[in-house]
Amino acid sequence: MLSDTTRQKIGALIGKYPxxxxxLIPSLQLAQSEAGYLAPDVICEIAEIFDLSPNEVYEVVSFYTMxxxxxxxxxxxxxxxxxxxLLCKxxxxxxxxxxxxxxxxxxxTADGKFTLLEVECLASCDTAPVAQINEDYYENLTVQRIDEILESLK
Ligand code: FES
Structure with missing residues (x-):
């Protein structure tokens, strides 16, 4: 369930757009920031707020890898x-x-530390190969560099 605070923030967001x-998308991001993911009941709540069907909201959620x-x-x-x-390994x-x-x-991972996703273009093709870890981009990756990055994540 969405908190009252998140509902108020979503209301404020809605007011900013014609x-x-x-x-919808920034509201989904707000909702996700509460529980870390968008559970089916939250998708239904968002659908209700936006006067959409749960399926319409689900379509958006399933399209965006974030x-x-x-x-x-x-x-x-x-x-x-x-x-x-792909061409850069x-x-x-x-x-x-x-x-x-x-x-x-x-x-x-069993310890809840890492989730691995394979995604489409991250819009940094000139620095391929690229990965995004949470909000940060890591570019021109090599196996050695990815090991260093993993070691740095506590
Ligand atoms: S193909 Fe564009 S960032 Fe990987």
């Missing part, structure tokens, strides 16, 4: 495997992460 629906439909780890590692990154980076963390894309 069309109510324009506030919106999570299940709990995620402390660090969400999104590895781009689109064409530029992104598959090697992803395979290394799978082996090192012992999980496949879409999974979270």
């Amino acid at each position: 069309q109510r629906r324009s506030a 919106l999570y439909r299940k709990p995620v780890g402390k660090y969400v590692i999104q590895v781009c495997t689109n064409i530029s990154c 992104a598959e090697e980076i992803l395979a290394h992460l799978e082996k090192r963390l012992g999980i496949k894309p879409g999974e979270t």
Whole structure:
């Protein structure tokens, strides 16, 4: 369930846009910041606020990789495997992460520290291969660099 505070913030967001629906994605991000992901009941609440069907909101949530439909780890590692990154050995980076963390894309480590995701273009093709960990970009990745990054994440 959304808190009163989040409901008030969503109301304020809606007021900033000429069309109510324009506030949907930032509102989903706000809702996600409360519980770490968007549970089905929260999606229904948001749908009600926006006068949309739950399915319409679910379509948005399932499209954007920054919106999570299940709990995620402390660090969400999104590895781009689109064409530029693929040509620069992104598959090697992803395979290394799978082996090192012992999980496949879409999974979270047992200690809840890392979630691994394979994503489409992160819009930094000139610095491929690229991964995003939470809000930060990591570019020109190598297996050695990804190991250093993992060590730095406490
Ligand atoms: S293809 Fe990876 S950032 Fe664009």
